[in-house]
Amino acid sequence: MDAAIEVADLRKTYRGRRTGEVRAVDGVSFRVERGEFFGILGPNGAGKTTTLEIVEGLRKPDSGDVRLLGRSPWPHSPELTRRLGVQLQASAFFEFLTVAEQIGTFAELYGAAKARAAEMLDLVGLAEHANMRCEKLSGGQQQRLSIACALVGDPELVFLDEPTAALDPQARRNLWDLMRAINDEGRTVVLTTHYMEEAEALCDRVAIMDAGRIKAVDSPAGFVRKLDAPTRVTVAAGQLDDARIAELALDGTASTADGTVVFETRDPRKLLTALASDGALEGLAVRTANLEDVFLHVTGREWRG
Amino acid sequence: MSAVTEQRTETSRDVPAGTRGRAFLSLFKALGRGWIRDRSQIFFTILLPLMFMVLLASVFGSGDTAASRIVAVGDVAVLDGADPDEFTVESASDLDAALAMLREGDADAAVVQDGSTVRIYPSATNSTSGAIASGRLSSLVDDVNLEVLSAAAPDVPVLATDVEEADGGALQPIQYLAPGILAWGVAISGVFGAAGTIVDWKRDKLMRRLRLTPASVGTFLGAKISVNLVVAVVQTAVFLAVAAVGFGLRLSAWTWFAVPLVLLGTFAFLAIGVVIGGIAQTSPAAAGLSNLVTMPMAFVSGAFYPLALSPQWVQWLSYASPMRYLNEALQSVVVYGESPAAVLPQIGFLAAFAVLVALVSWKTFKFDEL
Known part of the structure; x- marks a missing residue:
């Protein structure tokens, strides 16, 4: 069977009057298998959305090749779009329609049954708002409706472009559950995000993108493993004397600053056991390497969300 | 998973013949509902021109025929x-x-x-x-x-005069106001409608989203234009009914031909609106530019005041305005009862104008912004 997505060497350059030449997408290649949850992670302006729009068939690349479910997304074909579900960054709705009318219209466009529309509203938790005008919905509710519209055609491949941007933490977590459920049903999901935790929590594999290029692709755990970074253990100062600190730091490093002692170790279990037996666990914080460290390592730049 | 996918592929290959028609209908329904619920649309396309008609008919109506x-x-x-x-x-x-x-x-x-x-x-x-x-x-x-x-x-014979009134008597204000205001109303809804819609699409990306559904862009645009055409026909019916019932305008037997005239005019004005929508980036800018075009156009096209009584330079300017031709044709057909053949020149100018502006909008439009 064909891969869900195959992208080879995409390039897109914008020529702005003031900005000059901007290489928005600069030689991007990746492959997404069917059923995978694939993330494209990068800061704002990294080229994520442009890449996604080229893959979806909204923009034509200057060069490069895209295959969706084995077919080219260009020119528009009803046979292909029927199998795709798309949520764009801006919630694109018909004006002045209610929630039910909105998803009903999308259902008709995809040739889906009316019952399916109601089912999707239920899935995203908007059934009780069915008769509300879309413009009255909160930001999170609009995003969920947008996702419901993306799912109403029972797609095999779902694109979600920063669905959780500008949402409060609770709404974001709710949306994570929804996205996980979509993927668990066997659909391939492609997600762009600039939230590290989001990519870590949801994605099977993550492509880290910066300045129009994909710097690396791996699973979140694989990235962290490859980084091979020490675990940082912090406790409040004053519980251990200097000799003991030096003793505990033997297999790593230890430093004292701002009333805390910070250990960096590759054997956190041994260190934590020792600290516990010393009764020196006040102010304890353990931090393992995460995608933020990976981003710093891969791009050479600090992560700024 | 593979079994499920096989089955889906099977159904997706089977595209029913009526799909395009059904997509058109659901888009038409959604866009039409939106139009009806948008109070500002109703105000600007129906109520505002009607207010002008009532106002101007009362202002110009006093005087000449009274004692x-x-x-x-x-x-x-x-x-x-x-x-x-x-x-x-x-x-x-x-x-x-x-x-x-x-x-x-x-x-x-x-x-x-x-x-x-x-x-x-x-x-x-x-x-x-x-x-x-x-x-x-x-x-x-x-x-x-x-x-x-x-x-x-x-015994001396004297001459007597007997006055026969041409065109059913002196030109009553409603006889030039009804076609004039109708032409103006159609222009407003065409220009504002197209410009506003395009600016909306730039903001809400609805067009972009719909390009990724099985419905084609052509179906979507067709539905959008159809809504505008229906609006134009409704405007025609409402304005002429008010003119006839409220102001005693006698409608000729050829009045029905106002419908194809208004539809043709709508195409020309939609094209102007597309050009404006391409330039404007915000809704206020689109509304302002639309006003800047439709308001002077109404004045130089005899929408509010007979062109024959306007200064010469206004009459010269009017030749460049599509509203003039629509206005003239509507007046000839609806008020004077001339046959459609008599307004062929106006139809020709209007059509040429529509094609020209459509070409300009096609050439200048940046689809990437949608």
Whole structure:
């Protein structure tokens, strides 16, 4: 069977009057298998959305090749779009329609049954708002409706472009559950995000993108493993004397600053056991390497969300 | 998973023939509902032009056909036989008082009879009704003279005039206002509609989203244009009904031909709106630019005032305005009852204009912004 997505060497350059030449997408290649949850992670302006729009068939690349479910997304074909579900960054709705009318219209466009529309509203938790005008919905509710519209055609491949941007933490977590459920049903999901935790929590594999290029692709755990970074253990100062600190730091490093002692170790279990037996666990914080460290390592730049 | 996918592939290959029609219908329904629920649309395309029609018809409607208001200074014997349908007579103590009434617009002419001389002072404040009053008074004097002369010499034959009114009498304001306001209303809904929609699409990316559904862009645009065409037909029906019922406009047998004229006009105005929507980046900018185009266009196209009475430079400018041709054609067909063949030149100009602007909008439009 064909891969869900195959992208080879995409390039897109914008020529702005003031900005000059901007290489928005600069030689991007990746492959997404069917059923995978694939993330494209990068800061704002990294080229994520442009890449996604080229893959979806909204923009034509200057060069490069895209295959969706084995077919080219260009020119528009009803046979292909029927199998795709798309949520764009801006919630694109018909004006002045209610929630039910909105998803009903999308259902008709995809040739889906009316019952399916109601089912999707239920899935995203908007059934009780069915008769509300879309413009009255909160930001999170609009995003969920947008996702419901993306799912109403029972797609095999779902694109979600920063669905959780500008949402409060609770709404974001709710949306994570929804996205996980979509993927668990066997659909391939492609997600762009600039939230590290989001990519870590949801994605099977993550492509880290910066300045129009994909710097690396791996699973979140694989990235962290490859980084091979020490675990940082912090406790409040004053519980251990200097000799003991030096003793505990033997297999790593230890430093004292701002009333805390910070250990960096590759054997956190041994260190934590020792600290516990010393009764020196006040102010304890353990931090393992995460995608933020990976981003710093891969791009050479600090992560700024 | 593979079994499920196989099955899906099977159904996706099977595209029913009526799919395009059904997609068109659901888009038409969604866009039409949106139009009806948008109060500002109803206001600008129906209520505002109607308000103009009522207002202008009342302003221009007073005067010419009503009886002339005459101030008689002293005893004016000639007015004794005056037809009350033509004259309402007041008297003033002296000429100064009468002239003051003329200045205030309270009378159309003052009359003094000095022996056999009837001296007429037409109003300078309202020169049109002044001239009408003056003309009526002259003919009243002529009638009186004729009676006197005929009595003195009954054997001498005299000439008599019989006035046949062309085009059913003097041009009533509603006869140019109804087609004018209709043309203006159609222009507003076309230009504002297209410009506003495109700016909306730039913001809400609806067009982009719909490009990723099985419905084609052509189906979507077709549905959008169809909504505008239906709106234009509704406008035509409402405006002509108000003109006929409210203002006594007699509709000709060819009135139905207003519908294809208005549809053609809508295409031309939609094209102008697309050009504006391509330039404007925000809704206020689109509304402002649309106003900047439609308002002067209405003034130079005889929408509010007969072109024949407008200054020469306005008449020259009007040739560049599509609204002029729509207005002219509507007036010929609806008011004067001319056959569609008589307005072929106007139809030609309107069509040429629509094609030209459509080409310009096609060339200048940046689809990437949608």
